[in-house]
Amino acid sequence: EMTAEQVEQRYLDLIRMVKDAVSIPLAVKVGPYFSSIGHMACRMADAGADGLVLFNRFLQPDIDINELDTSPHLELSTAFEMLLPLRWIAILKGRVNASLALTSGLHSSPGLIKAILAGADVGMVASMLYKDGVHRIQAILDEMAEWMEDKDYESVEQMKGSMSQENCPDSSAFERGNYMKAL
DSSP states (O other): OOOHHHHHHHHHHHHHHHHHHOSSOOEEEEOSOOSOHHHHHHHHHHHTOSEEEEOOOOOEEEEETTTTEEEEEOOOOOGGGGHHHHHHHHHHTTTSSSEEEEOSSOOSHHHHHHHHHHTOSEEOOSHHHHHHOTTHHHHHHHHHHHHHHHTTOOOHHHHTTTTSTTTSSOGGGGSTTHHHHHO
């Protein structure tokens, strides 16, 4: 029964309270369901969030039609799910005063490369670890280093945000109007 304004204010109040209580940097894992992600991201940073993790995947309950009961249902992410946080990181890079982390759908070195190019400071993996194991992390880092060498990047910092909305050759690619072009 809360209004959108009340929900947003609750987030901001919580961020301020946690920030006042801790001396370490505060990262906030954000869901994609705000009506204005860009505006809310700036408000979260202003409230004290040092970092924003885009986007939280909420556990979705399922209905068992045989037992007439509900149960939690864990569906591991797919690479496709990375596109939403990738888009918003590219849009927010340079516009929000917070570190940006990409979560949801990062499974490979191309995914990590895309996250950094869009403007992420870090890419987070979880489903890939469940599927492939911890050893896959080193392979992703090695593959990324090889890609960077092939493309003449000297550092991750040089890569970071080079394909964000403000830096990419076609900034309209990140806008809603680009939908018709894709069709």
